[in-house]
Amino acid sequence: MKLITVAGPPSSGKTSVILKTIAALGLPEGSVGVVKFDSLTSFDHQRYDEQQIPNQTAFAGKICPDHHFVSNVEGAVEWGMKKGLSVLVTESAGLCNRCSPYVNGILSVCVIDNLSGVNTPRKIGPMLKYADIIVVTKGDVVSQAEREVFAFNIREVNASATVLFVNGITGQGAFMLARYWQDALDIRTLRDRKLRFTMPAAICSYCTGETLIGEMYQMGMVKRMEFDDV
Amino acid sequence: MKALDYAAEVSAVPIGDILRRYPLAVDYLANMRLDRVDEFKTLPEILEDVDEDILEEFGLDREEVIFHFCAFLEAFSRKRDSVEAISSxxxxxxxxxxxxxxxxxxxxxxxxxxxxxxxxxxxxxxxxxxxxxxxxxxxxxxxxxxxxxxxxxxxxxxxxxxxxxxxxxxxxxxxxxxxxxxxxxxxxxxxxxxxxxxxxxxxxxxxxxxxxxxxxxxxxxxxxxxxxxxxxxxxxxxxxxxxxxxxxxxxxxxxxxxxxxxxxxxxxxxxxxxxxxxxxxxxxxxxxxxxxxxxxxxxxxxTAEEEQTLQKIEAIDSILLDIRNQLRGGGVVAKESIPEFQEN
CATH class of the missing domain: 3.40.50.300 (P-loop containing nucleotide triphosphate hydrolases)
Structure with a gap:
């Protein structure tokens, strides 16, 4: 089974890109599945159901979404194997910009949209920096110049990635993405594989349910800001 | 040049001169939150003074920063147009x-x-x-x-x-x-x-x-x-x-x-x-x-005939353009703006 990890900011068009790319793969119905990792709510399963795409949704709830992803992705692979899928896509939303849910050797796709501002690629961090393929959406509503500057800013952060423009509505460009998916690594399990980048550090008092503000309530991993002297 | 070929240059030349040689490198430093640096120091010297924790946030150690910087210089010094000339x-x-x-x-x-x-x-x-x-x-x-x-x-x-x-x-x-x-x-x-x-x-x-x-x-x-x-x-x-x-x-x-x-x-x-x-x-x-x-x-x-028709279409278009300009200028559109069409 080929595994592909897709990540990106909310509403960047991940689900649309995945749906169009699955269509472009042209594999038999039911052989490509999706596991969606989200924080609180998600309506994407309806869209996958409509297309008869086997799917599962996992909610991180109060757990850090990245930590939640990494502790469940192996289970996702087991589910896909049992289902007899030939391609499994994990879709991660609700991640902070510090995160990159990418695994060594596994095709990693980051989806960002042109409308989010030209400097966004420089702010996203590891999610963009460690991706193999960066898919840019919503290019049909901005100028050619903005698309080019956006792609340039992506290259400044991640010079080795392939940048593809995909239109999530018409599917333009999904064909090329599907070509890359076809070459993704075949795996049976994720056990003992390594993340490309460490997960955000956690375990401070707030991770464990503290709600009061003040130094005396802070324990564990805490990072203090240094303000200019006044 | 390969990325490693830049390593010697980056290690020996003060960052100020590097930035003058490769103006885009400024963006790399800014992306790493290293935009206010002593330009008389080399990058390795600068990194010595940077808190390792900050580099770690970017997932890099000092050597990796230098390597990535070299890869950046290499990527953006490549021949500008990787798109070859297309003749058809x-x-x-x-x-x-x-x-x-x-x-x-x-x-x-x-x-x-x-x-x-x-x-x-x-x-x-x-x-x-x-x-x-x-x-x-x-x-x-x-x-x-x-x-x-x-x-x-x-x-x-x-x-x-x-x-x-x-x-x-x-x-x-x-x-x-x-x-x-x-x-x-x-x-x-x-x-x-x-x-x-x-x-x-x-x-x-x-x-x-x-x-x-x-x-x-x-x-x-x-x-x-x-x-x-x-x-x-x-x-x-x-x-x-x-x-x-x-x-x-x-x-x-x-x-x-x-x-x-x-x-x-x-x-x-x-x-x-x-x-x-x-x-x-x-x-x-x-x-x-x-x-x-x-x-x-x-x-x-x-066809040649269509090209003749095009000239007429252009004439009609310029009439419309003229009327549009009259409107834009606050004028009143005169009846004579449009020539009489021949009946046939």
């Missing part, structure tokens, strides 16, 4: 939605304009997409696209991705909060064009000559009218975009000199494909592709 593209027919073969072999060269006509949903966009992804009988239409008369190798097909084709459509807007000047400078910088001031100046002048109403360099791009935006996009695509092929999806007919716009694009040795129903544009093209039911039904060469 050829469309080899596939089949339409009913599976009927398209009997077409059409070669287009730079400076040529081809229009694409057909009802909505007939498959015009599909054709543009086949060209964009250099289809090799592996898209639903089974068309094949040749570059310079031969099959592009797979590597090129992927590496050219997104760079081969520039697109313009009337749904496109500017979303950046920049002035016209800042906008053009930003685009020129991303193309790593030397002497960008002159290019920016030229681009601005050309855009203004296309626009019905003039704008200034310090106008915000988001405040431009539809016609002004389109003019700026066309001038920018013609002069600043690296893509040798331009796909146009309808051009508005208000507030922009369409004839000059097309002339500008072909004059810059671009291959122009234009999906349009505007007779002024469709007949100005050298050929037009007729799409029906997902396939290329035929290719029509613009």
């Amino acid at each position: 593209i050829t469309i080899l027919g596939g089949r339409d939605k009913a599976g009927r073969p398209e009997m077409v072999e059409l070669t287009i060269t730079p400076g040529e304009v081809v229009s694409i006509v057909g009802p909505t949903g007939s498959g015009k966009s599909r054709l543009l997409e086949d060209i964009e992804c250099l289809a090799q009988r592996d898209t639903p239409t089974a068309r094949q696209i040749l570059i310079n008369g031969s099959v592009p190798d797979l590597d090129k097909r992927f590496s050219a991705g997104g760079k081969l084709v520039a697109q313009l459509s009337q749904n496109m807007n500017f979303v950046m909060d920049l002035t016209v000047q800042e906008f053009l400078e930003m685009h020129a910088k991303s193309r790593m064009i030397s002497g960008s001031a002159a290019v920016v100046e030229k681009c601005f002048a050309v855009a203004n000559s296309l626009a019905g109403e003039k704008f200034t360099l310090d106008t915000k791009v988001t405040q431009l009218s539809g016609g002004q935006s389109r003019s700026l996009m066309i001038a920018d695509t013609a002069l600043l975009s690296s893509s040798p092929i331009i796909l146009i999806d309808e051009l508005e007919n208000a507030g922009i000199d369409r004839r000059e716009a097309v002339k500008l694009l072909v004059g810059n040795e671009k291959i122009v494909l234009m999906s349009t129903h505007d007779p002024l544009l469709a007949l100005r093209a050298d050929k037009r592709i007729v799409i029906r039911n997902g396939g290329i039904a035929k290719v029509i060469e613009t």
Whole structure:
């Protein structure tokens, strides 16, 4: 089974890109599945159901979404194997910009949209920096110049990635993405594989349910800001 | 030069000089939150003073920062145009939605304009997409696209991705909060064009000559009218975009000199494909592709008779343009603005 990890900011068009790319793969119905990792709510399963795409949704709830992803992705692979899928896509939303849910050797796709501002690629961090393929959406509503500057800013952060423009509505460009998916690594399990980048550090008092503000309530991993002297 | 070849230079030369040699390197440092550095120190010296925790946030240690910096310099010092010169593209027919073969072999060269006509949903966009992804009988239409008369190798097909084709459509807007000047400078910088001031100046002048109403360099791009935006996009695509092929999806007919716009694009040795129903544009093209039911039904060469008709259409168009200008100037449109048509 080929595994592909897709990540990106909310509403960047991940689900649309995945749906169009699955269509472009042209594999038999039911052989490509999706596991969606989200924080609180998600309506994407309806869209996958409509297309008869086997799917599962996992909610991180109060757990850090990245930590939640990494502790469940192996289970996702087991589910896909049992289902007899030939391609499994994990879709991660609700991640902070510090995160990159990418695994060594596994095709990693980051989806960002042109409308989010030209400097966004420089702010996203590891999610963009460690991706193999960066898919840019919503290019049909901005100028050619903005698309080019956006792609340039992506290259400044991640010079080795392939940048593809995909239109999530018409599917333009999904064909090329599907070509890359076809070459993704075949795996049976994720056990003992390594993340490309460490997960955000956690375990401070707030991770464990503290709600009061003040130094005396802070324990564990805490990072203090240094303000200019006044 | 390989990335490692830069390592010696980066280790020995103060960062101030490196930044003067490679102006873009400033962005790399800014992305690493290293934008305020002592320019007399080398990068390794600077990194000695940086808290390891900060580097760790970026997932790098000191050596990796230096390596990544070298890789950055290498990536942006590569020959500017990795898109090789294109002397022609050829469309080899596939089949339409009913599976009927398209009997077409059409070669287009730079400076040529081809229009694409057909009802909505007939498959015009599909054709543009086949060209964009250099289809090799592996898209639903089974068309094949040749570059310079031969099959592009797979590597090129992927590496050219997104760079081969520039697109313009009337749904496109500017979303950046920049002035016209800042906008053009930003685009020129991303193309790593030397002497960008002159290019920016030229681009601005050309855009203004296309626009019905003039704008200034310090106008915000988001405040431009539809016609002004389109003019700026066309001038920018013609002069600043690296893509040798331009796909146009309808051009508005208000507030922009369409004839000059097309002339500008072909004059810059671009291959122009234009999906349009505007007779002024469709007949100005050298050929037009007729799409029906997902396939290329035929290719029509613009006839001499059509060229004569085009002149009449242009005359009608300039009458309308004149009336539009009268309105814009606050005038009252006189009956004589429109000459009497002959009855026959």
